[in-house]
Structures are given as structure tokens and as C-alpha cells.
Amino acid sequence: MSAKSMSTTAGLSAALASNCLLGLSALYWKALASLPALALLGCRILLSLLCVTLVLALRRELQPLLRGLKFRDVVLHAAAALLVAANWGTFIWASIHGRLLESGLGYLIAPVLGIALGLLVYRERLSRWRAVALALVVLSVLYLFLSASGLDSRVFLVIGFTWGGYAWLKKLAHLSPWSGLFVESLVLGVVLIPLIVWLSAPIQGIAGLTSSEQGLLLLCGLVSLLPLALFSFAARRLPLSVMGLMQFVLPLTQFGLALVVYGQEPNRGALLAFAVIALAMLLVILEPLLAPIFMKKSGDAEDAAHL
Structure with a gap:
């Protein structure tokens, strides 16, 4: 296997793991539903900053990062930080209040935006299979919009955009995954933690947790950073269009949680749309196997025509 193939395989594996972990993390936030979403967001930011600082310090990358940090990197990751904070807060709220279908729909919208940016900004080209997969997904999302009665549109719009x-900003980044996460966590810590402390109510809620809940809360840094680190790793090795298509794993995971754990009952149209999206994902995953087969058949047909 060539170095390029190994890099692509590693990127696909990281993208798959990242999106699965992000989808399943709803169960973690549900277990801490006694706290308001703002308190959980504050803990997520603070503990993420502590975790990523520790990782960089152990790898002896913290001081070189601070010395070599450029203004462009700070601005880019600051913008990414604000977007991910809004995403985190909305996702936590949806996980606590049983709005997993809306959250999943938001993560359906996000890859479509990523793929569109890849095609328009980076002039990325889609293979036949990815084009078919994208068409299926776009049609499914449009169908969901038309049949999404009873869903909270604020949740899926904020999460989607x-x-x-x-994802687009991470594609522009030049910093390593852990370095980028450090800058983002630092920006969020400086901007949002003082606000949360000033409000004081979230802090009082944390003080009222049981010892087991406080222990669970301490894991939120790892729960937050591991999927993002995998996501950043994948974003540096895959085209934006492939990253966008791989992100459909996340809403499918949340759809399953909404049915099994949260007891949300989607209508028949939502079930059909998610099934079509699963088919599109399968086309992307099996593309390396399917493309050579159809190319061979096409070549055989051309040879027969010449005879």
C-alpha cells in the first residue's frame, strides 16, 4: 500500500471514529442532565483546555507553539472556537431535552455545506459514486425539511451551520490537531468562562452534584477533545467533500439513539430519508471496491465493441 493510500485509510478511520464518538456522546450529557446546559458548556471548555495543555506539555510542543503562533492562526482558530462553542451548547441542550432527531438533522445539513464549500471554493471534483451519494443526501435533506413537522428548527439550523x-475552517488550518484545539480552547476559556462565573447559577449547580456525578463531569474534557482531535486529523488527510460525506455517520448514530434511548418517534418520511442517507454512506465506503469493478466492466464492453 502506498503512503498516500495509507494516509487516506488513516483519515477515513479517524473520520469514522470521530463521528461515532460525537454521536454517542449525547448519552454522556444526558447522564448529567441535572446541570443546566450553560454549566456543562463551561466545564467542557475549562476541562478541554486543561487536557489539551497537558497533552502539549507532555509532548514538549507547548512552548514552540506559543513562540511560533501567527496572527492568522489565532484569528482562524478563534472563529472556529466560537462556532464550536455554539455547536457544543446547542448539542448539549438537545441531548438533555430529548431533541436528538433535531440534532441529527443539523448534522445532516452540515456535510452538505462542507461539500458545497469544497466544490465552490477548492474546486474539488467528485467521483461518480460520490456524486450519486451527494445527490441522494441532498434529496433526502430536502425531503426531511418538507416533512419535519413538530421538530425544533432552531436546533438543526444552529447545529448544521x-x-x-x-469543518471548513479546520480545512484552512495549518496547525497540528492538538495545537489548533489548544488555541480554540484558550480563546473559549478567555471569552466564555468569565461570563459563566459572573452568572454564578451554573457554578452553584455544579456544587450540588453527587460525588459520582462530579467524577463523571471530570471526564468531559476527554469526551470533548478526543472526537475533535480525530476530526482534525482526518480533515488534514481527506478532501472536504469526503469529510462531508463521512459526517453522515454522526446523524445516523443520533437517529438510533433517538429511537432506542430517547423514545422519539420519527414519521415515515424521516425513516425513509435516513435509510437513503445510509445507502449513500455505503456507496462512499464501498467506492474503492466498486469503482474498479465497474471500470473493468466498462473496459470489457469497449473491447467487445472493437471486436
């Missing part, structure tokens, strides 16, 4: 914008 913030996550899609975050």
Missing part, C-alpha cells in the same frame, strides 16, 4: 462552518 456551526458544524459545517467549523
Whole structure:
């Protein structure tokens, strides 16, 4: 296997793991539903900053990062930080209040935005299979919009556009995954933590947790950073269009949670749309196997025509 193929395989594996972990993390936030979403967001930011600082310090990358940090990197990752904070807060709220279908729909919108940016800004070209997959997904999302009665549109709009914008900004980044996450966590810590402390009510809620809940809360840095680190790793090795298509794993995971854990009952149209999206994902995953087969058949047909 060539170095390029190994890099692509590693990127696909990281993208798959990242989106699965992000989708399943709804169960973690649901277990901490006694706290308001703002308090959980503050803990997520603070503990993420502590975790990523520790990682960089152990790898002896913290001081070189601070010395070599450029203004462009700060601005780019600051913008990404604000988007991911809005995404985190909305996702936590949806996980606590049983709005997983809306959250999943938001993560359906995000890849479409990412793929569109890849085609328009980077002039990326889609293979036949990815084009078919994208067409299926776009039609499914449009169908969901038309049949999404009873859903909270604020949730899927905020999640969709913030996550899609975050994926685009991460594609522009030059910093390593951990370095980028450090800058983003630092910006959020400086901007949002003082606000949360000033409000004081979220802090009082944390003080009222049981010891087991406080122990669970301490894991929120790892829960937050591991999927994002995998996401950043994948974004540097895959075209934006492929990253966008791989992100459909996340809403499918949340759809399953909404049915099994939260008891949300989608209408028949939503079930059909998610099934079509699953088919599109399968086309992307099996493309390396399907493309050579059809190319061979096409070549055989041309040879037969010449005879």
C-alpha cells in the first residue's frame, strides 16, 4: 500500500471514529442532565483546555507553539472556537431535552455545506459514486425539511451551520490537531468562562452534584477533545467533500439513539430519508471496491465493441 493510500485509510478511520464518538456522546450529557446546559458548556471548555495543555506539555510542543503562533492562526482558530462553542451548547441542550432527531438533522445539513464549500471554493471534483451519494443526501435533506413537522428548527439550523462552518475552517488550518484545539480552547476559556462565573447559577449547580456525578463531569474534557482531535486529523488527510460525506455517520448514530434511548418517534418520511442517507454512506465506503469493478466492466464492453 502506498503512503498516500495509507494516509487516506488513516483519515477515513479517524473520520469514522470521530463521528461515532460525537454521536454517542449525547448519552454522556444526558447522564448529567441535572446541570443546566450553560454549566456543562463551561466545564467542557475549562476541562478541554486543561487536557489539551497537558497533552502539549507532555509532548514538549507547548512552548514552540506559543513562540511560533501567527496572527492568522489565532484569528482562524478563534472563529472556529466560537462556532464550536455554539455547536457544543446547542448539542448539549438537545441531548438533555430529548431533541436528538433535531440534532441529527443539523448534522445532516452540515456535510452538505462542507461539500458545497469544497466544490465552490477548492474546486474539488467528485467521483461518480460520490456524486450519486451527494445527490441522494441532498434529496433526502430536502425531503426531511418538507416533512419535519413538530421538530425544533432552531436546533438543526444552529447545529448544521456551526458544524459545517467549523469543518471548513479546520480545512484552512495549518496547525497540528492538538495545537489548533489548544488555541480554540484558550480563546473559549478567555471569552466564555468569565461570563459563566459572573452568572454564578451554573457554578452553584455544579456544587450540588453527587460525588459520582462530579467524577463523571471530570471526564468531559476527554469526551470533548478526543472526537475533535480525530476530526482534525482526518480533515488534514481527506478532501472536504469526503469529510462531508463521512459526517453522515454522526446523524445516523443520533437517529438510533433517538429511537432506542430517547423514545422519539420519527414519521415515515424521516425513516425513509435516513435509510437513503445510509445507502449513500455505503456507496462512499464501498467506492474503492466498486469503482474498479465497474471500470473493468466498462473496459470489457469497449473491447467487445472493437471486436
